Amino acid sequence: MARKLPVLGPTKVAELEAAWLERTEAWARQRLLVLRLVAQHVLTAEQIATAAGVGRRTVFRYLDKFLVGGVAGLLHRDHKGGVPPTLAGADLEAFVTQLREGQFRRAKEAQAWIEARTQRRLALSGVYTLLGKVGGVLKVPRKTHAKKDAAQAEAFKATLAEKLAQASAGAEGPVRLWVLDEHRYGLLPVIRRCWGLRGVRVHAPYATRYQWGYLHEALEVDGQNKVELLFTPAIDRDIHALFLRQIGESDPAARHGIIQDQAGFPLPADDERRPANVRVVPLPPYSPELNPVERLGDLVKDALSNRLFEKLRPLEDAILAELEPLRQSGARVAQLIGDGWLLAQANSGAPG
Numbered sequence: 001m002a003r004k005l006p007v008l009g010p011t012k013v014a015e016l017e018a019a020w021l022e023r024t025e026a027w028a029r030q031r032l033l034v035l036r037l038v039a040q041h042v043l044t045a046e047q048i049a050t051a052a053g054v055g056r057r058t059v060f061r062y063l064d065k066f067l068v069g070g071v072a073g074l075l076h077r078d079h080k081g082g083v084p085p086t087l088a089g090a091d092l093e094a095f096v097t098q099l100r101e102g103q104f105r106r107a108k109e110a111q112a113w114i115e116a117r118t119q120r121r122l123a124l125s126g127v128y129t130l131l132g133k134v135g136g137v138l139k140v141p142r143k144t145h146a147k148k149d150a151a152q153a154e155a156f157k158a159t160l161a162e163k164l165a166q167a168s169a170g171a172e173g174p175v176r177l178w179v180l181d182e183h184r185y186g187l188l189p190v191i192r193r194c195w196g197l198r199g200v201r202v203h204a205p206y207a208t209r210y211q212w213g214y215l216h217e218a219l220e221v222d223g224q225n226k227v228e229l230l231f232t233p234a235i236d237r238d239i240h241a242l243f244l245r246q247i248g249e250s251d252p253a254a255r256h257g258i259i260q261d262q263a264g265f266p267l268p269a270d271d272e273r274r275p276a277n278v279r280v281v282p283l284p285p286y287s288p289e290l291n292p293v294e295r296l297g298d299l300v301k302d303a304l305s306n307r308l309f310e311k312l313r314p315l316e317d318a319i320l321a322e323l324e325p326l327r328q329s330g331a332r333v334a335q336l337i338g339d340g341w342l343l344a345q346a347n348s349g350a351p352g
Contacts, residue, residue, distance in 0.1 A: 003060060008039045019071045028075050030054070034062045035074065086114060086122050086130060099136050107131065145286035153287045157341050161348035164257055167279035171255035177221040177346050178247060180260040181293035182235060185315060186212030192305035204306035213312055215319065216243040217293050221337055221346045225330030226250070229323065231316055240265040241273035248275035257281060261291065292337050
């Protein structure tokens with residue numbers, strides 16, 4: 001026979017209402033809510049459980065606690081505390097910092113760090129659990145040149161708006177901002193990970209062919225988010241000047257600011273081959289992560305990986321097919337650019 005809810009009476013109801021006005025903890029108010037609904041004697045136990053977000057058995061457990069010990073019994077918690085966490089406070093913050101800087105190549109190294117820091121040895125299974133809880137993932141780090149000056153890269157990000165303002169000074173027409181880079185492609189296949197079946201080795205076709213070309217890419221940072229591409233068999237300053245002219249002629253009435261690296265091909269400021277409506281803003285040395293065009297190369301390699309091409313022309317057609325959505329949709333280009341520091345600095349320092 002189903003258990004019925006009792007009538008609590010005015011004294012107990014008054015005790016509940018006084019506690020309701022005093023207690024603010026979420027867990028305490030949930031228990032008090034259950035008993036206040038019982039006191040109203042309107043809802044069934046099932047309906048009270050649904051309204052309070054607990055189970056039906058929990059409704060009667062709270063009721064029994066209250067009937068035996070009043071509000072004090074209802075709000076008495078039997079929980080004695082669990083096992084203290086291995087890492088907490090400053091130790092946990094330091095562990096996350098180590099992860100952010102890529103200091104652990106293996107879980108064993110994280111295990112050793114924890115032991116040295118806390119004098120507690122955590123099983124490897126516990127290390128993996130901890131890594132998962134704090135958002136740790138196993139990834140391949142991005143290569144960074146030993147000569148890179150991190151402070152110089154940060155200074156570039158902070159002062160780009162001023163550089164863009166200088167590049168656009170005196171412009172009579174609109175100002176358009178681009179990021180530019182070049183990538184080499186060739187018949188030597190790119191081998192990357194792919195999905196397969198557990199226990200079954202996957203093979204990818206491979207042949208050694210040393211033929212390559214160069215793809216010049218420019219993405220417009222804001223505005224129309226256009227794309228300019230140029231395939232060439234080689235790369236030098238004359239070819240680089242040809243690509244700059246292509247960008248300049250895409251909108252002759254505009255001033256084109258171009259952010260690019262300082263490789264051996266960019267033209268000096270006084271070089272006659274540089275178009276009159278083009279201004280270059282050089283990136284700090286060894287800082288490719290500041291250039292969103294780098295992501296374009298990854299997109300192309302992902303699409304062409306584990307495929308074998310016998311000639312350059314089919315490879316170039318495949319590259320164009322992969323980049324066609326970017327050429328057709330400025331929104332796709334905007335996704336590659338992102339909405340971080342570059343876009344903010346561009347809108348601050350480049351009018352038009």
